Amino acid sequence: MLTQKRYDLILEFLNRHSSGSVADFVNITESSEATIRRDLTFLESSGLLTRIHGGATLDKIEKEATFSDKSIRNLKEKVYIGKLAASLIDDGDTVFIDAGTTTYEMLPFIDAESLTIVTNNMTLIDILVKKGYYVYLLGGKVKLTTRAIVGHDAIKKLENLYFDKCFIGTNCVDLEHGYSTPDSDEGHIKRTAIMQSKQKFVLADHSKFHKTAFVQFAALNEAALITNKNSSKFLSEAAKITKIIGGE
Template sequence: MLTNQRYEKIMDHLNENGMASVNELVDITSSSAPTIRRDLTHLEEKGLIERVHGGAAISHIEHEEDYRDKAVKNLSKKIKIAQTAASLIEDGDIIFIDAGTTTYEMLPFISQEDLTIVTNSITLIEQLVRNGHRTHVLGGRVKPSTKAVVGPEVIDVISRLSFDKCFIGVNAIDTAHGLSTPEEEEAYIKSRAIRQSRNAYALVDSTKFNRSAFIQFADIEDAFIITDDVKHSFIEKIKSRTEIYGGEKK
């Protein structure tokens, strides 16, 4: 099993169960104990887990990461989610696409026509324009760590717009705190975009389940959830509170 595949299996297991022993992780990855210990050391250095005696536990507080680090993590999950999200767009829609590494993966799958796309992500601009979409970039200060445009100017403009749909990146989700993100300025933008949209979609891979970040920007009921694992135990807990999308368009 490749290293990144082991990381993904370890994180999936910890997100599902909260904690695990080294022996459990050896079994589910078919790896040696020394390999698992090295993997756990790496994941702890990234702030994703906490080492405990004989194993590891999930780190439940999500911190802000650099865009380049996030972009390569859980990529297969992000692509699956992005494809489902793009399938929900219809010809002629006016949409908002949030800054984020999962929303970025939507771009190859957006083939609908006559779209107007608003974004606060500097990474989306070039590809959207190249693909022939009417593209509006919100003006403000660029955050180097997330490539997001933030600031009061962004909030002011979004407050005067209306969207058919918005697609929002999420750092963490749990039943108590809803949808959350580590950074206050981005939280305001996500919250306002949801309020200005007829339909709001939160793109959440399963590694974000049962976690929280510093700022809550929406309740679970405020957005439909698009995820990679609709059979996860966390989804069972929230499916009565909102619509869940995963794999195929509903």
């Protein structure tokens, strides 16, 4: 059996059952224990599951990592996704760019003219202003771990704005549970921005697949998924539900 096929079967099993033993994976893939253990090691290093004694469990994101920690993970993939997302912005667009390390990678590639950009990401402001765009930073509470601005004031402002496009970061992407994040405040911002936008895009590299977190902010079919090139059954199934940009 091809390696990628084994990976898909293992992750599908975990998506249904949350955890599984080496024996379970040997059975469904018809492979040896040694092969399965190597597969689990690789999938864990890719951030797709967690090894436990005798098997593995599907990652469920309970805690938000810091901006600095996340910024160095899968950087090559994030740059690819950021460049692709930036190419979707047209001259004269009014755009919402969400807080996040993947949305941050859009900045060097944004070259459209006469843009109005709204964000809740403090780290974006300096670069966008230097590019000469009309930039609005939402007011509210600053979340120290991710440097995102959240809270009631930010939501109220967002509810009175309308966007041609929004670009949203996410912690998790799942076929059944859609897009989710561990933090309810950030989830509310993301949800509101999606509701106020004509075109909605969520940015996520492959390490976010098959994961869920506490707060769902959108179903999979409510926003197109911009992702890196990654041939997998997950993307094949996701493409039946929503538009996939970049994944193969």
